[in-house]
Amino acid sequence: xxxxxxxxxxxxxxxxxxxxxxxxxxxxxxxxxxxxxxxxxxxxxxxxxxxxxxxxxxxxxxxxxxxxxxxxxxxxxxxxxxxxxxxxxxxxxxxxxxxxxxxxxxxxxxxxxxxxxxxxxxxxxxxxxxxxxxxxxxxxxxxxxxxxxxxxxxxxxxxxxxxxxxxxxxxxxxxxxxxxxxxxxxxxxxxxxxxxxxxxxxxxxxxxxxxxxxxxxxxxxxxxxxxxxxxxxxxxxxxxxxxxxxxxxxxxxxxxxx
Amino acid sequence: xxxxxxxxxxxxxxxxxxxxxxxxxxxxxxxxxxxxxxxxxxxxxxxxxxxxxxxxxxxxxxxxxxxxxxxxxxxxxxxxxxxxxxxxxxxxxxxxxxxxxxxxxxxxxxxxxxxxxxxxxxxxxxxxxxxxxxxxxxxxxxxxxxxxxxxxxxxxxxxxxxxxxxxxxxxxxxxxxxxxxxxxxxxxxxxxxxxxxxxxxxxxxxxxxxxxxxxxxxxxxxxxxxxxxxxxxxxxxxxxxxxxxxxxxxxxxxxxxxxxxxxxxxxxxxxxxxxxxxxxxxxxxxxxxxxxxxxxxxxxxxxxxxxxxxxxxxxxxxxxxxxxxxxxxxxxxxxxxxxxxxxxxxxxxxxxxxxxxxxxxxxxxxxxxxxxxxxxxxxxxxxxxxxxxxxxxxxxxx
Numbered sequence: 093x094x095x096x097x098x099x100x101x102x103x104x105x106x107x108x109x110x111x112x113x114x115x116x117x118x119x120x121x122x123x124x125x126x127x128x129x130x131x132x133x134x135x136x137x138x139x140x141x142x143x144x145x146x147x148x149x150x151x152x153x154x155x156x157x158x159x160x161x162x163x164x165x166x167x168x169x170x171x172x173x174x175x176x177x178x179x180x181x182x183x184x185x186x187x188x189x190x191x192x193x194x195x196x197x198x199x200x201x202x203x204x205x206x207x208x209x210x211x212x213x214x215x216x217x218x219x220x221x222x223x224x225x226x227x228x229x230x231x232x233x234x235x236x237x238x239x240x241x242x243x244x245x246x247x248x249x250x251x252x253x254x255x256x257x258x259x260x261x262x263x264x265x266x267x268x269x270x271x272x273x274x275x276x277x278x279x280x281x282x283x284x285x286x287x288x289x290x291x292x293x294x295x296x297x298x299x300x301x302x303x304x305x306x307x308x309x310x311x312x313x314x315x316x317x318x319x320x321x322x323x324x325x326x327x328x329x330x331x332x333x334x335x336x337x338x339x340x341x342x343x344x345x346x347x348x349x350x
Numbered sequence: 351x352x353x354x355x356x357x358x359x360x361x362x363x364x365x366x367x368x369x370x371x372x373x374x375x376x377x378x379x380x381x382x383x384x385x386x387x388x389x390x391x392x393x394x395x396x397x398x399x400x401x402x403x404x405x406x407x408x409x410x411x412x413x414x415x416x417x418x419x420x421x422x423x424x425x426x427x428x429x430x431x432x433x434x435x436x437x438x439x440x441x442x443x444x445x446x447x448x449x450x451x452x453x454x455x456x457x458x459x460x461x462x463x464x465x466x467x468x469x470x471x472x473x474x475x476x477x478x479x480x481x482x483x484x485x486x487x488x489x490x491x492x493x494x495x496x497x498x499x500x501x502x503x504x505x506x507x508x509x510x511x512x513x514x515x516x517x518x519x520x521x522x523x524x525x526x527x528x529x530x531x532x533x534x535x536x537x538x539x540x541x542x543x544x545x546x547x548x549x550x551x552x553x554x555x556x557x558x559x560x561x562x563x564x565x566x567x568x569x570x571x572x573x574x575x576x577x578x579x580x581x582x583x584x585x586x587x588x589x590x591x592x593x594x595x596x597x598x599x600x601x602x603x604x605x606x607x608x609x610x611x612x613x614x615x616x617x618x619x620x621x622x623x624x625x626x627x628x629x630x631x632x633x634x635x636x637x638x639x640x641x642x643x644x645x646x647x648x649x650x651x652x653x654x655x656x657x658x659x660x661x662x663x664x665x666x667x668x669x670x671x672x673x674x675x676x677x678x679x680x681x682x683x684x685x686x687x688x689x690x691x692x693x694x695x696x697x698x699x700x701x702x703x704x705x706x707x708x709x710x711x712x713x714x715x716x717x718x719x720x721x722x723x724x725x726x727x728x729x730x731x732x733x734x735x736x737x738x739x740x741x742x743x744x745x746x747x748x
Contacts, residue, residue, distance in 0.1 A: 093532045168606075178490055179512070184459065188466040191547040195391075196554070203552035204610040204735055207455065208491050208512030213736020216604035222618055224602035225738060226520060229491040230509045237509040240533065241524060247531035248351075265469055265477045266462065270489050295446075295507065295533070338499070338508050 095243035095293040098286055098350075100252065101163030103155030103279035104323060105132050106310040112158065119306045119327035131275065136167070136218035145214065148180040148260040151277035152211035153218065156256045160219075163252070163281035167219035170254040170281065171245060172212060174227040175238030177259050177315040179208040181272060185264035211258065235319035236337040239345075242282050243293060252283035259315035273313035278323050289326060290348040298342040300334050351629045353747070354526050354597040355588040357536075358435035360426060361581035361688040363675040364398030368429035373692060376700045379720065381674055383563045383575050388545045393554055396563045397545060398577025398676025400425070415497040417461040417488045419454070423497055423542040426580030432538070435584035436502045439536035443586075449506035449534035451525045452495040453517030453541030455680030455734070457510070460546035461488045494542050498582075506534045512680070514734030515643070516602075517541055518581070519683030522742050523600035529587055540582030543680040549576055556610060564646035564677070566670035567655065567716050568705040571646045577676020581684035588747065595691050598632065598727070598745040601625025605737025612650050612733065616657030619643075619731065622739040623661055626729065630743045635663050637743070638725020639693045641686045642716070643733045644670020644702070645677050652711055654731065659713035666715040667723070673704030683732040687742055694728040694744055 104112040110128045117123040132154035133142055145153070152174065160167040178184070183206045190198050204210070209227035216225050230237035235257050242255040258277035262270050282291075302308075303317055305324025311317055318336045322345060325333040329349050337343040360368055364382025365375040375382065386392040388399060400422060408416050408424055427433055439448050461483060469477040478484075487493055495510030507528055511517045518541025525537035543549075553559045553576060560573035588596055603625065605618035612619070627634055640662070642654055651670075658668055671689050678685050693699050701720035708718070726745065733739045 095531065095533070177492070184462060187548050187552070188459070188463050191463050191551060192466040192469075195547055195551045196393075198548075198551045198555045200552075200555040200610075203548070203555050206548065206552065207514045207735045209514055209734070209736045209738055210609070212513070213604075213609050213738065216606045216737060217608065220606050222604050222606045222621055225513075225604050225736075226511060226524070226602070227513050227736075227738075228509050228511050229495075231487070231490060231492040231496055233508075234492070237507060240507055241509070241527075244524075244527045244531040244533060248527045265466065265479055266489065269465075269479055269484055269486050297446075338505075341505065 095247060097243045097246055097282040097291045099280050099288045100283050101159040101281040103158030105151050105155050105277040107274045109310050115307055115327050146180050146183060146205050147275050148258060149211045149214050151275045152256050152258040153215055155277040155279035156215055156254060159279035159281045165252060165281055168221040170252055171223045171250055172215060172225045172254040172256060173238050173242045174212040175234050175257040177229055177231060177234045178270060180260055181262035181266060181270060182260060185266045189264060230338060232318050233336045233338040236335040236343040246282060246284050252281060255280045255282060257316050257319045272315035274311055276311040276314035276316045278319050288350050292346040294344045295337055296342055296344060297340055300336045300342050351526060351599060352530055353588040354585040355592050356595040357584045357586060358430060358432045359583040359688055359691055360430035360432050361579060361685045362400060362426040362429060363579035363678060363685050364400060364577050365674055367425060375674060377698060379703055381563060381703055383676055389547060393550055394561055395559050396575045399545060400578055412501060414485055415487060417458040419458040419494060419542055419544045420497045422544050422580045423494050427501060427582060432582045432584060436538050439584060439586060440503060443535040445503055445505040447506055447535040448504040449525060449528050449537040450495055450499045450504050450508040451511060451521040451537055451539045452498050453511045453521045453680050453683055454494050455514045455517055455543050456546055456548055457491050458488045458493040459548050460544055463547050498538060502538060504538060513738040514736060515679050515682050516732045516734035516738045516740040517680040517683060519730060519732035519740035519742055520602060522597055523602055523740060525585055526597060526600060536586035538582055538584050541681045541684045542580035543678055544578040545576060549679060558647050563704055564673050565704040566644040566646040566672050566702050567651050567709055567712055569707040569709040571648060571651060573647055574645045575676045577678045579675060579678035579681040579685045581681060581688050592747050594747060595694060596745050596747055599626040599630025599743035601741045603739045607737050610735050612653040614653055616653035618737055618739045619654055619657040619733060620661055622741040626741040626743040632727055632743060634661050637666060637727045637729050639690060639699045639728040640666055640668040641690045641730045642668050642670045643731045644672050646672055655712040655716055658715050662715050664714045667699045667717050667721060668715045669700050669702040669717050671700055687730045690728040690730040691744055694725060694746055697724040698722050
């Protein structure tokens with residue numbers, strides 16, 4: 093069984109690589125952006141919320157808007173699949189530490205930001221998108237499973253789908269058990285059209301090692317790094333990559349560059 | 351959409367384990383809520399707690415996944431022939447063709463909360479999780495999906511949907527797509543969510559927890575009662591001549607309004623319900639029972655009642671069953687789908703336990719008393735934080 097999709101737009105953010113253009117430059121000739129910001133400033137949110145947004149939300153909304161813009165698609169028309177291995181580990185750390193010391197002091201805003209679909213929620217609110225949004229995790233197979241779901245949505249009727257993958261840094265005692273460092277986000281607008289690189293996906297048995305490309309070297313300890321073989325392949329014009337898809341399972345991705 | 355046959359289904363909640371326990375409690379109008387006795391210093395409220403979870407460790411082979419949430423998943427998996435149905439699907443199609451799509455809101459965060467109350471400080475002053483809780487898989491969202499995948503042996507696409515309280519309704523939609531697109535021939539869907547500090551004190555911080563048993567759609571409703579539950583269904587492509595319960599439609603939407611408050615007129619809810627009906631090719635007047643999301647918070651019930659009034663004729667029997675089970679969060683979708691399926695099967699349509707004073711905002715569709723009437727279609731609404739909505743349409747093949 094093979095799934096297909098066309099990539100109409102790409103968004104990317106990693107430490108020192110604050111856009112897809114920066115990613116292309118890094119992969120092409122090793123050029124790095126001087127004074128890259130330490131955190132994205134998601135333009136979809138009003139200025140006061142931009143500063144207050146959790147890191148996970150900031151990176152997700154930044155790459156989602158970049159991919160939509162690159163695809164010249166109105167964000168409010170795009171059903172979305174948000175993929176994160178952990179949601180926001182810093183908020184989990186806050187919630188657990190507060191509950192252990194003073195449970196009735198839990199912040200209501202931290203609580204509603206603690207849901208795994210917080211980024212999806214802020215995105216639909218900011219974009220005015222009343223179309224379906226989902227949020228999912230499959231541990232280190234999260235990106236591959238979300239890519240499958242996005243392509244399955246195309247196969248069952250959607251014209252274009254926004255796929256957004258991200259994870260943030262873990263903090264506190266939780267960080268030793270669930271290590272994740274830095275901020276990483278990638279987004280794709282996938283469609284049934286024909287303007288852009290074509291992906292063909294097939295699920296099979298196997299294992300995938302640690303990502304090793306140029307982009308992988310920018311976020312080697314982030315929980316969403318299993319997405320990086322695809323972004324490295326897209327940036328370098330490679331025809332193939334494999335993604336972790338679960339215990340003993342891999343997603344083979346053939347790429348026909350347009 | 352091509353109908354999906356439901357080969358097995360089950361729920362375990364404060365009403366008990368499995369379908370019979372749910373049938374009995376619904377028939378008797380008996381609530382599973384009790385005064386909060388969860389945690390060291392229980393908040394003054396009522397909860398829907400599953401008896402015996404703390405006494406039943408996972409079998410040794412699954413000890414890596416040991417925690418309250420996966421225990422409840424395991425208890426629920428063993429009811430009503432669900433594991434047999436999964437085995438049959440694997441035997442018929444192959445393990446690679448059976449998908450796992452599980453919904454949760456808080457997953458096993460109760461285990462992470464416990465670790466923070468038992469931190470061990472090492473020689474250089476760094477706090478660490480106690481040794482028995484240093485298991486990464488129980489401190490992450492995919493814990494229940496990963497557990498169900500390993501416990502059933504299914505090897506198809508496997509994922510945990512985490513869209514707060516719509517999670518385990520959306521799993522039906524995702525599974526339907528996976529099967530329609532040819533990625534799987536069958537799927538185990540469902541969800542599990544257990545009581546934990548994060549939800550009790552989190553909803554309390556939003557001033558959404560009632561001090562009393564919840565009263566959905568009552569004019570004096572003042573908040574929700576939290577609960578825990580697990581439930582599953584095994585679905586596959588319906589065959590010609592199939593007899594039995596089916597998923598006929600699903601609808602998903604976003605409110606695009608607020609992180610923790612619904613669209614005031616229930617516009618997103620209407621989109622989800624309309625889409626489910628359209629996908630099933632069913633007219634609103636043909637729906638006999640609607641299990642409402644009906645959390646018993648003033649704003650949620652108001653928005654949902656407006657959405658229902660705008661869409662359905664007066665003949666619809668709609669009710670909230672939250673005062674039976676409590677609001678089981680990420681498990682609400684599967685538990686209330688199971689209740690809708692039972693209503694479809696038997697024609698026994700539950701009323702809204704806990705409610706006695708009608709709210710003028712509610713249309714005649716919202717019923718407080720139970721009734722008996724054969725129906726052709728049943729629906730379930732599940733709405734979550736982030737304005738995330740899902741409606742499911744169930745039917746029966748004669």
